[in-house]
Amino acid sequence: MENVTRSGFNRTGAQTSLHTVQNMQAFADEQSPSGPAHIDGVLEGRSIASVRAEFVHEAERIGSVPIPTTLTGVLATGLSKLTGHRPEVLVDKLGERLAFERTGVRLYQALIDKAEAVQADVALPFTIGELKHIRDEELEHMHIVTSALEGLGADPTAQTPCADVAGVASSGAMQVLSDPRTTIAQCLETILSVELTDGAGWDLLIRLSGSAGQDELIKPFREALAREQEHAQQVKGWLERAVVDDLD
Structure with a gap:
């Protein structure tokens, strides 16, 4: 696999076929959602926005948070209900983090x-050992969340609604x-976006734990957040090095 950016005969741009641009633009204008749409008769006379709104109003939510099946979970849920908290919100976000x-x-x-696979032919901005270290810390964070869910009497193997959405996202x-065609730099840029999202998720989880009165969860969550912030900085540095090296 080549790990460099090269020029080639890329025909995705409109300028590679200027004589067809006007026809393509005219067709796009005819199909604009701002006016009557005709897609196999399904949207006849209706805008896509109105159809989306209808689906939003009719759709059910994405799954549910499981009812506790252990005595610990039942007691924890009951106590939270009495104090005005909704433990299912915290459990849902813990499921997402997991x-x-x-x-x-x-x-x-x-x-x-x-x-x-490429290290023999490509100058990597990191060592394999550094990647494995971060991978192992991500695994440790999985165990932290698993323990938190079990401590609340929840089932860590259940997929909560937010966990479902996180998986799709x-x-x-x-x-x-x-993808075997992607370069190291492209992979690092993708991981950087994931790491930044991950840090924001831990920050929110810390706030939720405090609001729900689960103060014992805050310390390990803060430690996980600190590690994720370190990951983001490392990946950012690797990405910058990989892109700059591509200029040479």
Whole structure:
């Protein structure tokens, strides 16, 4: 795999076929959502916005937070209800974090696999050992969240609504990392966006834990946040080095 950016006969731009641009623009104007749309008769006389609004009003939510199946969970839920908190909100976000950290492990493993495949021919901005260290820390964060869920009497194997959404949102990142055509720099840029999102997620989880009266969770979550911030800085540095090296 080449790890450099090269010029080639890229025909995706309109300027490669100027004589067809006007016809393409005219067709696009006819299909504009601002006016009557005709797609197999389904949207006849209606805008796409009105159809989306209808689906929004009719759709059910994405799953639910499981009812506690352990005595610990029942008692914790009951106590939170009495104090005015909704423990399902915290459990949902913990489920999201667990799904996100699991994806983080897989993303770094995919980058390790790619780096090992090209290291003989490409100057890497990192060592394989550095990648494995971050991968292992992502795994540790998975265990932190698993312990937190079990401490609340929740089932860490259940997929909560936010966990479902996180899985869908991160699927694109996994496609980039597992694509044999992507360069190291492209993979690092993708991971950097994931790391920045990850840090924001931990920050929110810390705030939720405090609001829900689960102060014992704050310290390990803050430690995880600090590690994620370090990851983001490392990946940012690697990305800058990889892109600058591509200029030479």
